[in-house]
Amino acid sequence: MKGLLIISGLGILAMLAEIFKFKKLLLPLVLIGIVAAYAFNFMEWRNGFGISYFDNMIAFDKMAIAFSGIIIATSFFWFILANDYFEEDSNLVDHFALVLFALVGALMLTAFNNMTTLFLGIEIMSIPMYVLAASKKKDMKSNEAGFKYLIMGSFASAFLLFGIALIYGATGSFDIMQIRTYISANADHLPMFFYVGVVMMLIAMCFKVSAAPFHFWAPDVYEGSPTLITALMSTVVKTAAFAAFMRLFLVGFANVSETWTGILSVVVALSLIIANFSAAMQSSVKRMLAYSSISHAAFMLMVILANVRSNISVDAIIYYSLAYSIGSIAAFGILYNVGRSGGEDISAFNGLGKRNPLLALCMTVAMLSLAGIPITAGFFAKYFVFITMIGTSYKWLLILAILTSAVGAYYYLKVIIAMYFKEQDSELAVPVEKSNSLVIIVTTILTIVIGVVPGFVAEMFKY
Amino acid sequence: MINGISINMYLMLSTILFIIGAIGVMARRNTIILFMSIELMLNAVNLLLVSFSVLHNDSSAQVFVFFIMAVAAAEVAVGLAILSMIYRNVKSIDTDLLSNLKN
Numbered sequence: 274m275k276g277l278l279i280i281s282g283l284g285i286l287a288m289l290a291e292i293f294k295f296k297k298l299l300l301p302l303v304l305i306g307i308v309a310a311y312a313f314n315f316m317e318w319r320n321g322f323g324i325s326y327f328d329n330m331i332a333f334d335k336m337a338i339a340f341s342g343i344i345i346a347t348s349f350f351w352f353i354l355a356n357d358y359f360e361e362d363s364n365l366v367d368h369f370a371l372v373l374f375a376l377v378g379a380l381m382l383t384a385f386n387n388m389t390t391l392f393l394g395i396e397i398m399s400i401p402m403y404v405l406a407a408s409k410k411k412d413m414k415s416n417e418a419g420f421k422y423l424i425m426g427s428f429a430s431a432f433l434l435f436g437i438a439l440i441y442g443a444t445g446s447f448d449i450m451q452i453r454t455y456i457s458a459n460a461d462h463l464p465m466f467f468y469v470g471v472v473m474m475l476i477a478m479c480f481k482v483s484a485a486p487f488h489f490w491a492p493d494v495y496e497g498s499p500t501l502i503t504a505l506m507s508t509v510v511k512t513a514a515f516a517a518f519m520r521l522f523l524v525g526f527a528n529v530s531e532t533w534t535g536i537l538s539v540v541v542a543l544s545l546i547i548a549n550f551s552a553a554m555q556s557s558v559k560r561m562l563a564y565s566s567i568s569h570a571a572f573m574l575m576v577i578l579a580n581v582r583s584n585i586s587v588d589a590i591i592y593y594s595l596a597y598s599i600g601s602i603a604a605f606g607i608l609y610n611v612g613r614s615g616g617e618d619i620s621a622f623n624g625l626g627k628r629n630p631l632l633a634l635c636m637t638v639a640m641l642s643l644a645g646i647p648i649t650a651g652f653f654a655k656y657f658v659f660i661t662m663i664g665t666s667y668k669w670l671l672i673l674a675i676l677t678s679a680v681g682a683y684y685y686l687k688v689i690i691a692m693y694f695k696e697q698d699s700e701l702a703v704p705v706e707k708s709n710s711l712v713i714i715v716t717t718i719l720t721i722v723i724g725v726v727p728g729f730v731a732e733m734f735k736y
Numbered sequence: 737m738i739n740g741i742s743i744n745m746y747l748m749l750s751t752i753l754f755i756i757g758a759i760g761v762m763a764r765r766n767t768i769i770l771f772m773s774i775e776l777m778l779n780a781v782n783l784l785l786v787s788f789s790v791l792h793n794d795s796s797a798q799v800f801v802f803f804i805m806a807v808a809a810a811e812v813a814v815g816l817a818i819l820s821m822i823y824r825n826v827k828s829i830d831t832d833l834l835s836n837l838k839n
Contacts, residue, residue, distance in 0.1 A: 388800075389796075389799075389800055389803060392800075392803065392804075392807070393803060393807070396807045396810070396811070400807075400810055400811060400814055403811075403814050403815075403818070404814055404817075404818075407818045407821065410821055411825070413822075413825050413826065416818065416821055416822045416825060417822075417835075419818050420767075420815075420818050420819070420822060423811070423814065423815050423818060424761070424770055424774070424815075427774050427811050427815075428758075428761055428774065428777075430807075430811075431754070431757070431758075431774060431777035431778055431781065434778065434781040434804060435754055435777070435780070435781050435784070437781075437800075438750075438781050438784040438785045438788065438797075439784070441785065441788055441792075441797055441800075442743075442747070442784070442788040442791070442792075445792045445794060446796075447796060447797075447800065466747065
């Protein structure tokens, strides 16, 4: 909770920076603030069952703190990566404030305990993201991405709200614990519209995590937005949306799981197939990463499916989002640097192995991690998901996931092949700023470290 | 029962309003009408929440309605800002022009 308050304070501070003329100091201040937020967040880990605030509307239990930690750490790397993105623009402070407020929404989503905070968290996170997606004012693609994101986002929010209203009508409460108790006490005579409400909330949340068949907005939005904003969307926003998805369905609606597990397993299967086959056909790396994020969404949804009955191995999803966030930050950081000089097409990576050996090596590790190939974090992330799936009745999904992962390896390897085995006319190295290469190298090392000692990291999240 | 009208009637009215809004979002090409349709969907939710609030004799849903109104206003403000930016670039607000991002 202190982390949430610190980041809200930072957002307000960022808005004041223009008036009191300390724009130059803002980035160091924000970085210090984020480190402080992380430290306070970490200290709350010892609280055991967590403390709830505002009449039990927000409760920071261990799950919330673990997800908040991932989000805050990712945003720390992101701010270092994005320092020159902010400098290019005249409205520097506005962007800072928008990103910070989006983070506030994300942290709220990890810890919500009431439908009100769920809705407010989603909106506080999404509205700044709409603006950021459209933040390249002259670029028509960016405008279009922002507009599509806005329409699809508010359409999904409307579904979410209608679902909330129906569930409130049936149970008489917005508190997810009270809803849970009410469901288990009155399981036999819940009105029909209650189940409709659960399904509508499921659809809305699938929209938010961009799972097929509600994914169609994601590739367009990811492609049109500025690359760094795409990085933020596919790490922070996605992690937060998953934390919310998990809490809502595993805590709130665990007792009516028959209503939603069937639909969810179809969603997972469709996401795996559509995302991996579409990604294999893309020529733009950014669009490929967008589709790959849909397939990663499917993996994380699989953990939710596996945990319906047991509710024990939540650590698999936390490990997965950690591995995925760090790998994505590295991949998008490299794409941002390469894209500035050569475009976002896969041919921009041609011959990168000769021109920037270090950058190419980092990209290789990031791609291998996203593909789930051993000694990287991505391998164990997938491995833990498979382990949790084995004991369940969704073995067909497990087989499908393994098969589509093979397709996945193909398009990740395409980038690696382009870097090492394809010639390019220009021998000029891609210029990379010091701070950017630092972030890229650190995240690459983290990817390997988390992959080498997976047990240690997974143990950390067990409780 | 609220004032002699069964809750199902309220439920039906707001469902119909919601569906009209949803069809509007999917079928119309004019972006201003898209925003209006989304507002209609949100107001259907508000109506439903308020009627359930009276039914349960619980005011928390009415507070929720205020949140929805505030957020809807913020969303439309952002949406119209983006729209005016698009208009400056292409001199039109028709959604057919928004198709630069495709496979």
